Amino acid sequence: MQKEHNLSKNQKIIFDLIDKSGGPMKAYSILFNVQKKGIKAPLQVYRALDKLVEIGKIHKIESRNAFIACQNSSCQISKATAFSICESCENVSEISNSKLSKYLSNFSDDSGMKYSKYNLEFFGLCKKCKSK
Amino acid sequence: MQKEHNLSKNQKIIFDLIDKSGGPMKAYSILFNVQKKGIKAPLQVYRALDKLVEIGKIHKIESRNAFIACQNSSCQISKATAFSICESCENVSEISNSKLSKYLSNFSDDSGMKYSKYNLEFFGLCKKCKSK
């Protein structure tokens, strides 16, 4: 199970916003949306985002510079992430596939590197966009 | 085999620089390094980078906002990329492991998405950094 973290005021405001949005959000869009709640500066947003990423409540979609709420309530949080991204509508979802995560978590090659973390992003067209 | 592309002047200058560096380079560091060759503006760099990415001569390391020369002369170029990144020394190398690439290229789940591309980044400590 996931460790409980007591989110601070800003962390909670920002997590709730991202979570409710249901998709990825960009930092400055978050900033815009929380200004009415007193969060005025980019750094306040980035600090909360950093912490939320660290504790696994959100993930960063690297190819999009965006942040999405973790949809994976258990296991290997933020050490092993996989996403599917529609290149047409930009819909993003977190893939939770135990075979895939096992395969990647156990992956090793002859480089001598010890892998402790990975991030995988799949791209393609989602169901809706395919049929257009 | 990789399709031959005749690089333009700027593309060639920038590709050669990245290739010779042997590692990932950031756009503005590239810009700094090619100013003596007459490339003066960020956009000139980004345009060449975009093209080089498109034809598979370089890849973008998304988590680092950096660009590295392709070390994989054949196969599935820029549709199927995997990297190992040392979180201590920031050394990056391209993983070419046919099992891994087959596994991921054939991956599908029940989302109904057709995946045409992926990017995987592994993080950890390289041999040298581990032993420090």
Place this chain on the structure above:
DNA sequence: TTATAAATGTTATATTATTACATAACGTTA
């Protein structure tokens, strides 16, 4: 050779993220 696409040059600006510094709140434990 002419039309079309690709690449270049230039300026300005948008977007994403961090540095630096000051203060406040929280949690522990003596």
Place this chain on the structure above:
DNA sequence: TAACGTTATGTAATAATATAACATTTATAA
């Protein structure tokens, strides 16, 4: 509860990354 260390906050400035818009030139190929 006082003192301490840690975490979070507030604010201003700025750094780093990336794109828009427009004019012109070069390469390609019909």
